[in-house]
Amino acid sequence: MSATIASEATLSSVLHASLGGSPPRIVAARGNYLRTEDGVDILDASGGAAVSCIGHGHPRVIQAIKDQLDAVEYCFSPWFTTAAYERLAKFLTDSTGGVMQKVFVCSSGAEAVEAALKMARQYFMELAEPQPQRTRFIARDRSYHGNTLGSLSVSGHKARRTIYEPMLSQNMTHVSPCFAYRGMKADETDEQYVARLAQELEDEFQRVGSDTVCGFVAETVAGLTLGGVPPVPGYLKAMKAVCDKHGALFILDEVFAGMGRTGTLHAWEQEGVVPHLQTIAKGLGAGYQAVGALLVSKQVVDVLSKGTKAFVHFQTYHGHPLACAAAYEVQQVIKDEGLIENCREMGAYLGELLKERLGSHKHVGDIRGRGLVWGVSIDHSSARYCRGARANECLQIEIVKDRQTKQPFPVTDKIAPTIHATGLRKEFAISLIPGGGVADGTHGDLIVLAPAYNVTKMDVELIVGRAAKAIEHVLGGQRDAKL
Ligand SMILES: Cc1ncc(COP(=O)(O)O)c(C=O)c1O
Structure with a gap:
């Protein structure tokens, strides 16, 4: 069941995701809908890859881009600055209450991660007593930080790494993610689970040489590879304490979780x-421009300010005025329209409806999320429970007797990709994000919903109805008799 049309493959010069066909062609995008050339309006419940957080075609952002084009379309950021770059950076530092002091704007999440890795290394080279032996990073298993070689090196997602493994940096190692559904023992409390993960990080520092580590990298809320997994209370604090003990930097990747998606502008505010x-x-540019950013704390800025005073890194398109103008306007729309509040409210409603509609499905192992990102994890043999996150954000589903199994479907069954492709069919007309490898890096299927922050209750009902239909079409409608 493929969303691609084989006959078009030979006509297209595009290197599509599959060489075997072309995906549906989109001719218009408005609000929550993407219109195909066949006239099908696809409900965009995924915002692409959790990007389009204010919906499509917002007139204010389009106007801001046009205005910026009329003023300055491009200049090279190492030599010049623009009002657009200054305004966006100021907005971002202000939004952290000044704890993050400088901003480097780039064109994607992976580029932001690359910049973070380099900045961390430079920090240690510019300390009053430099620490050149610090060349390593510790990140987490099944994480995703991007597809460039540096960001993929730090990523722990086995399936995305495998064929490139020999080309990836050997200086990146991985510890367990905070993933209560699969990682927490049945008789463990949150505190014990956090203590065990902190000890694992401590052991990894010791194993690689604690004074060789530049930083620990983690997603604040694990995104598309684990499916909207909020951390267990106290987890990130405990991880930061381990970093502080060893003088390493604590690096949060909020490419996915940040800019309102999880109910606060910065996901770390809740932690x-x-x-x-x-x-x-x-969520920074909401898809109106290709844009990402690195935010740098006062501690790091202070060291560079006393050192070379220059970040040894630049790109032709960093600080691009069109990207900055679009991102700034997106953030004003989010503020003016109260979208983060709506994200929290509609997120709770989305979670509630998903639980009602799919919570007892035989193959739905877990439904989890925060704000407007929800993941449905699909297991061959499922055991339903959810622990470790706050009750209103993570659906608390009763523990069943045979919970030891949680066996995923084999990756060869292509369950999540098939649900994704089914969703795109005319009779379902919904865009969902498929995820894989959630159980062990290879097996384990996920469907992630990440609609725009401005969805209404009616939109949420439509999303859940269509998503459930697509899922049930592929998996059948069986309820778990034990529930
Ligand atoms: C947490 C996280 N970091 C980094 C990236 C890479 O971002 P990009 O695809 O814009 O390079 C992603 C993309 O999904 C992500 O979810």
Whole structure:
């Protein structure tokens, strides 16, 4: 069941995701809908890859881009600045209450991660007593930080790494993610689970040489590879404490979770931690421009200010005025239209409806999320429970007797990709994000919903109805008799 049309493959010069066909062609995008050339209006419940957070075709952002084009379409940021770059950077530093002091704007999440890795290394080279032996990073298994070689090196997603493994940096190692559904023991409390993960990080520092590590990299809310997994309370604080003990930087990748998606502008605001370096992207520009950014804390800025005073990194398109103008206007729309509040409210409603509609499905193992990102994890043999996150954000589903299984479908069954392709068919007309490898990096299927922050209750009902139909079409409608 493929969303691609084989006959068009030979006509297209595009290197599509599949060489075997072309995906549906989109001719218009408005609000929550993408219109195909066949006239089908696809309900965009995924915002692409969790990007289009204010919907499509917002007139204010389009106007802001046009105005910027009329003023300055491009200049080279190492030599010049623009009002657009200054305004966006000021907005971002202000939004952190000044704890993040400088902003480097780039064109994608992976580029922001690359910049963070380089900035971390430079920080240690510019300390009053430099620490050149610090060349390593510790990140997490099944994480995703991008597809460039540096960002993929730090990513722990096995399936995305495998064929490039020999080309990836050997200086990146991985510890377990905070993933209560699969990682927490049945008799463990949140505190014990957090303590075990902190010990694992401590052990990894010791194993690689604690004074060789530049930083620990984690997604604040694990995104598309684990499916909207909020951390167990206290987890990020505990991880930061381990970093502080060893003088390493605490780096949060909020490319996915940041800019409102999880119910606060910065996902770390809900965790009582402040990162030394932070990356953002998807919700920053909402898809109106290709844009990401690195936010740099005062501690790091202070060291560079006393050192070379120059970040040894630049790109032809960094600080691009069109990207900055679009991102700034997106953020004003989010503020003026109260969209983060709506994200929290509609997120809770989305979670509620998903639980009602799919919570007892035989193959739905877990439904989890925060704000407007929800993941439905699909297991061959499922055991339903959800622990470790706050009750209103993570659906608390009863523990069943045979919970030891949680066996995923084999990756060869292509369950999530088939649900995705089914959703795109005319009779379902919904765009969902398929995820894989959630169980062990290879097996384990996920469907992620990440609609725009301005969805209404009616939109949410439509999303859940269509998503459930697509899922049930592929998996059948069986309920778990034990529930
Ligand atoms: C947490 C996280 N970091 C980095 C990236 C890479 O972003 P991009 O695809 O814009 O390079 C992603 C993309 O999904 C992501 O979810």
